[in-house]
Amino acid sequence: MNDFYNYVRNFLDAYEWIIVVYSSLYVISYLFFAFLSYVAIRRYVLMKHYINEDVLLKSNEAIGVSIVAPAFNEGATIVHNVKSLLSLSYPKFEVIIINDGSSDDTLEKLITEFDLVKVPFYYQRQIDTAPVRGHYKSKNQVYSKLLVVDKENRKSKADASNAGINSSQYPLFLCTDVDCILKPNTLVKLVKPFIETKTKVIAAGAAIRSSNASEVNEGFLVKVHYPNQWYPMFQELEYVRAFLFGRMAWSQLNSLILVSGGLGMFDKEVAIEAGGYMHNSLGEDMELIIRMRKVMYERKQKFRITYIPESLCWTEVPPNLKILMRQRIRWARGLIQTLVMHKKLFFNSKYGKTGWMALPYFFFFEFLAPILEAFGVLLIVTGLIMSYFYPDFINFDFLLWSMLFIYFFYINITIISILLDELLYKSYANIRELLKLIGMAMIEPILYHPVVVVAALKGYWQFFMKKEATWGVMVRKGFTTQKK
Amino acid sequence: MTKDFLENFLQYYLVPILGLLLLLLVIIIVYYRLRFVYLSYRKRQYYTKISDAITTLTFSGLEGELLKHEVAIFKSRFPYHKKWFKKLLLNSLLDLNLNLKGELIYQIREIYMAFDLHKHSLQLIKHPHWSVKCTGINQFQAMNFVHGQKYIKPYLTSKNTILRSNAYIAYLYLTTESFDTLVDYPNPLSRVNEYKVIDILYLKNDPIPKNIDRWLEAKNDSIVILGLNIMVFYNYSAAPEKIIALLNHDTYRIREEAITSIRELYLIEAEEALQKQFDMEDKLLQIEILKSLSVIGSESSVLFITNLLKTQDINKDVKMELLRSLKSIDYNYYESRFVIDLDIENMKAHLNSAYL
Numbered sequence: 153m154n155d156f157y158n159y160v161r162n163f164l165d166a167y168e169w170i171i172v173v174y175s176s177l178y179v180i181s182y183l184f185f186a187f188l189s190y191v192a193i194r195r196y197v198l199m200k201h202y203i204n205e206d207v208l209l210k211s212n213e214a215i216g217v218s219i220v221a222p223a224f225n226e227g228a229t230i231v232h233n234v235k236s237l238l239s240l241s242y243p244k245f246e247v248i249i250i251n252d253g254s255s256d257d258t259l260e261k262l263i264t265e266f267d268l269v270k271v272p273f274y275y276q277r278q279i280d281t282a283p284v285r286g287h288y289k290s291k292n293q294v295y296s297k298l299l300v301v302d303k304e305n306r307k308s309k310a311d312a313s314n315a316g317i318n319s320s321q322y323p324l325f326l327c328t329d330v331d332c333i334l335k336p337n338t339l340v341k342l343v344k345p346f347i348e349t350k351t352k353v354i355a356a357g358a359a360i361r362s363s364n365a366s367e368v369n370e371g372f373l374v375k376v377h378y379p380n381q382w383y384p385m386f387q388e389l390e391y392v393r394a395f396l397f398g399r400m401a402w403s404q405l406n407s408l409i410l411v412s413g414g415l416g417m418f419d420k421e422v423a424i425e426a427g428g429y430m431h432n433s434l435g436e437d438m439e440l441i442i443r444m445r446k447v448m449y450e451r452k453q454k455f456r457i458t459y460i461p462e463s464l465c466w467t468e469v470p471p472n473l474k475i476l477m478r479q480r481i482r483w484a485r486g487l488i489q490t491l492v493m494h495k496k497l498f499f500n501s502k503y504g505k506t507g508w509m510a511l512p513y514f515f516f517f518e519f520l521a522p523i524l525e526a527f528g529v530l531l532i533v534t535g536l537i538m539s540y541f542y543p544d545f546i547n548f549d550f551l552l553w554s555m556l557f558i559y560f561f562y563i564n565i566t567i568i569s570i571l572l573d574e575l576l577y578k579s580y581a582n583i584r585e586l587l588k589l590i591g592m593a594m595i596e597p598i599l600y601h602p603v604v605v606v607a608a609l610k611g612y613w614q615f616f617m618k619k620e621a622t623w624g625v626m627v628r629k630g631f632t633t634q635k636k
Numbered sequence: 637m638t639k640d641f642l643e644n645f646l647q648y649y650l651v652p653i654l655g656l657l658l659l660l661l662v663i664i665i666v667y668y669r670l671r672f673v674y675l676s677y678r679k680r681q682y683y684t685k686i687s688d689a690i691t692t693l694t695f696s697g698l699e700g701e702l703l704k705h706e707v708a709i710f711k712s713r714f715p716y717h718k719k720w721f722k723k724l725l726l727n728s729l730l731d732l733n734l735n736l737k738g739e740l741i742y743q744i745r746e747i748y749m750a751f752d753l754h755k756h757s758l759q760l761i762k763h764p765h766w767s768v769k770c771t772g773i774n775q776f777q778a779m780n781f782v783h784g785q786k787y788i789k790p791y792l793t794s795k796n797t798i799l800r801s802n803a804y805i806a807y808l809y810l811t812t813e814s815f816d817t818l819v820d821y822p823n824p825l826s827r828v829n830e831y832k833v834i835d836i837l838y839l840k841n842d843p844i845p846k847n848i849d850r851w852l853e854a855k856n857d858s859i860v861i862l863g864l865n866i867m868v869f870y871n872y873s874a875a876p877e878k879i880i881a882l883l884n885h886d887t888y889r890i891r892e893e894a895i896t897s898i899r900e901l902y903l904i905e906a907e908e909a910l911q912k913q914f915d916m917e918d919k920l921l922q923i924e925i926l927k928s929l930s931v932i933g934s935e936s937s938v939l940f941i942t943n944l945l946k947t948q949d950i951n952k953d954v955k956m957e958l959l960r961s962l963k964s965i966d967y968n969y970y971e972s973r974f975v976i977d978l979d980i981e982n983m984k985a986h987l988n989s990a991y992l
Contacts, residue, residue, distance in 0.1 A: 202772035203828045207835045272985035289991035347827035494683035560654035567661045583669045
């Protein structure tokens with residue numbers, strides 16, 4: 153028994169030190185990110201002096217943008233959502249809706265509402281996609297900006313997006329989900345990074361928020377509200393933290409490897425050269441960015457991928473545990489799949505910051521963190537059991553202070569993100585919602601974080617067990633009426 | 637480092653510091669929101685009153701002492717000495733200025749000066765931070781405050797790109813000098829600045845610079861591009877040789893702009909040069925060349941396009957554009973040929989669709 157005790161004791165000691173080093177690196181990197189985010193956000197805020205958006209809006213020289221929005225069984229909301237997209241303010245754009253083999257009345261509704269007719273569109277499969285059944289344009293000049301692509305389903309949003317990219321006519325394309333509600337000036341905001349510098353910008357993204365409790369009328373956002381369901385409330389916190397904190401820091405380092413599938417603008421030529429979205433990837437947005445970066449490194453051409461710290465897109469986030477788990481499992485699988493797929497880039501000098509900074513960070517701090525956390529919990533439980541037999545087995549004081557430190561650090565990071573959001577945009581309707589958000593931040597590490605860790609572990613497990621990947625269906629509540 | 641040390645460090649330093657930081661952050665968030673609510677309330681309270689008063693003053697046509705008298709009355713009715721109020725008043729003036737045209741904008745400038753708001757703008761320009769300076773400069777520009785030029789001039793050579801850009805644009809807007817001097821501008825301009833200069837030309841409605849031909853010979857590529865854009869803006873087609881010569885320029889963007897300008901200015905004499913240039917360019921510029929040929933092309937371009945269409949390994953986008961150009965130049969020829977090529981038939985079906 154003594155041997156077992158010593159064995160476990162030594163192992164725990166060693167693990168403790170590993171965790172101390174790991175946590176210290178984590179904390180240092182987060183502090184570094186906090187500083188970089190501050191610099192990036194400040195820079196963005198100051199850049200607003202560079203050009204008045206009105207100048208861009210009335211320019212004849214504006215760069216054209218194709219909005220690519222796949223739709224799968226979105227009959228409940230499709231008409232309002234398309235109208236919302238068509239109403240964006242920008243001098244030169246088109247809206248491409250890809251009906252991804254819907255089994256409901258999505259296409260019929262589009263045809264009826266927008267007076268569509270099938271047209272002999274010359275479709276070039278520059279990126280491989282499932283067969284396209286046809287293209288539709290409106291007979292009504294009011295909807296001349298709308299193009300509907302009807303294609304067979306290949307069980308991936310990526311494939312539908314690729315069909316949209318193949319059908320697009322402008323040099324920039326904006327990928328979004330058809331249920332996303334975009335701010336009217338989204339296109340101007342996202343085009344700006346492409347024209348502000350001489351360096352080639354290959355992609356730009358912006359913050360996404362939850363629309364679950366917001367007031368939406370016929371596809372248009374009336375008032376933003378903090379969600380009123382548990383899981384969306386926690387996700388809103390995650391979004392604020394991820395977009396204002398992590399992504400702005402990566403943007404400042406010019407090492408972003410993730411631009412959300414919900415809202416991202418891309419240089420079409422580079423995206424096509426990179427091969428478009430990978431249809432069998434579960435993390436296709438991250439995967440595309442890595443391949444686009446590879447293209448630019450191979451061309452030896454300077455480039456930038458930019459994030460702007462403004463909420464331009466609102467989307468329904470998973471409202472319950474079941475859908476949330478499915479989404480997070482997919483994200484976790486997508487992460488490990490992408491890291492494995494691009495393992496040759498790790499510490500490869502040819503791929504600059506992507507190989508030396510972004511990918512190693514994602515491996516050590518995004519991929520490994522849930523594993524180490526779960527292992528840590530397991531060891532604490534083992535320690536508690538052992539302490540029943542050997543009262544001095546666990547130093548409870550040390551355990552308590554370490555956990556309190558981690559807890560406070562985590563909350564501080566979240567609260568700083570909320571503060572940044574409050575200073576910059578005042579996204580929430582009133583002080584009650586803000587206090588609710590702060591309150592949720594306090595309990596998030598205890599109630600919500602474990603769910604995310606479990607989902608990540610399940611995702612890794614399914615990846616290594618090679619379980620068949622599915623996207624699942626996100627049931628939309630629909631935004632047909634304005635909420636009271 | 638022992639575990640005890642770490643434990644003490646956590647217990648007596650890190651955890652309390654983080655706890656206090658949390659408390660402080662929450663207080664700041666709550667404070668800022670309450671302050672925002674209060675300021676919004678005050679703004680709502682005054683905004684309509686200010687707008688009404690400013691609109692009345694604008695349409696009253698009052699000048700000189702009479703205007704000053706009215707302004708004094710206004711000042712006595714409102715908390716004018718407060719910074720936030722001045723800001724609100726200035727924003728109202730700027731909003732009104734955006735929505736008015738003609739002589740009325742000069743009346744707004746008079747009101748701006750009668751309120752001494754130009755001094756407020758000047759204070760902003762003298763502020764040490766460049767972004768605040770930009771705000772002041774933009775206010776001078778928006779209010780068409782021509783006397784402000786001398787305060788802006790020192791920033792035309794600023795090392796800060798954005799400040800320099802804003803100062804230059806404001807200066808161009810306010811100056812009575814012609815745009816001729818821009819030819820010697822030494823710094824590169826981003827696309828943003830090109831848009832801004834064209835916008836100023838549009839707003840000022842000034843005549844085209846007399847030395848515009850020289851712009852195409854400038855060493856600064858940005859000035860060449862701007863020169864081409866200005867020529868297009870004014871529909872100035874008196875320098876065809878110089879524009880055609882730019883088709884061989886080393887800078888990609890200049891070649892692109894030259895091709896576009898040929899199309900926009902309808903320079904039919906560039907047809908042969910465009911055809912010669914075609915093989916030397918990438919896909920994107922080839923498409924641009926074809927777009928230009930579709931506007932200025934003659935029978936020679938029909939032959940040129942027909943020969944290219946016979947090429948086997950031609951890019952599909954280029955092929956599509958070839959057909960589009962052909963359709964534009966000689967519709968009958970376009971309709972009567974290529975019946976056996978399925979690919980071309982499909983492209984033609986696309987091009988012939990009324991909705992595409």
